[in-house]
Amino acid sequence: MSLPPIVVFDLDGTLAETAPDIMRVLNLILVREGLAALPLERARELVGAGVRVLIERGFKVSGQPLDPATLERLFEEFMEIYAQDTAGSSHLFDGVLGALDALASQGYALAVCTNKPVRHTKLMLDHFGISGRFAAVAGRDSFPYFKPDPRHLTLTIAAAKADPARAVMIGDSRTDIATARAAGIPSICVPFGYTDVPIETLEPDLVIQHFDELVGAVDRVFKSPPRTSLTA
Numbered sequence: 001m002s003l004p005p006i007v008v009f010d011l012d013g014t015l016a017e018t019a020p021d022i023m024r025v026l027n028l029i030l031v032r033e034g035l036a037a038l039p040l041e042r043a044r045e046l047v048g049a050g051v052r053v054l055i056e057r058g059f060k061v062s063g064q065p066l067d068p069a070t071l072e073r074l075f076e077e078f079m080e081i082y083a084q085d086t087a088g089s090s091h092l093f094d095g096v097l098g099a100l101d102a103l104a105s106q107g108y109a110l111a112v113c114t115n116k117p118v119r120h121t122k123l124m125l126d127h128f129g130i131s132g133r134f135a136a137v138a139g140r141d142s143f144p145y146f147k148p149d150p151r152h153l154t155l156t157i158a159a160a161k162a163d164p165a166r167a168v169m170i171g172d173s174r175t176d177i178a179t180a181r182a183a184g185i186p187s188i189c190v191p192f193g194y195t196d197v198p199i200e201t202l203e204p205d206l207v208i209q210h211f212d213e214l215v216g217a218v219d220r221v222f223k224s225p226p227r228t229s230l231t232a
Helices: 017-030 038-045 052-061 068-084 096-105 118-128 150-159 174-182 213-224
Strands: 006-009 108-115 136-138 165-172 187-189
Touching: 006 150, 017 038, 017 052, 017 068, 038 052, 052 068, 068 118, 068 187, 096 108, 096 213, 108 150, 118 136, 136 150, 150 165, 150 174, 165 174, 174 187, 187 213
Parallel strands: 006 108, 006 165, 108 136, 165 187
Antiparallel strands: none
16 A cells, blocks of 8 residues: 655644744743843744744843753743643634645645644644644654754654655745755745745745645645655
């Protein structure tokens, strides 16, 4: 029996607008440390590279030094606070549910590959009621590797029991594009996520403006000539 084609999604800034909750927890940490809270508008330059980098960037913006021991303490605090409410102010982007339904109806396996820890990822997907739609859910700590290491993506595809030669990555950032490119897998990006430069300048294979366009974009990708991909 042949393996199904697969569409792999990033989470933050791709499937869902999650910055309000991420920034809420970051600001709780900053205020506890005697620093000023940061506006939500700073999320694009802060979010997207994992919690430790988020905290480091928050302190850098605030002009405050941060030693490794303090970073680890604040990381653990962040993780516990965030687990208590991962998605109270977050929401799926318009059209996501319809796109997932349409892809599944056409025989595509679906998966999530995110640098958010898997515990928080699953809590968020449960909150949105979409956990059961994905054949695999991989977070930063699911494997010894995480994005932009291509093995994070290829191992996610393997966990979903799907075909790595018929895979596409859906993301919103340079990390997603770099991961897909290193794995020999095309990328489709949305422009409304967390990136510090216009996503078009990072040259993903395709950019869509709305999830209503995703099924057509995936079809275009899979009609492209065959390519060689890495295996996990």
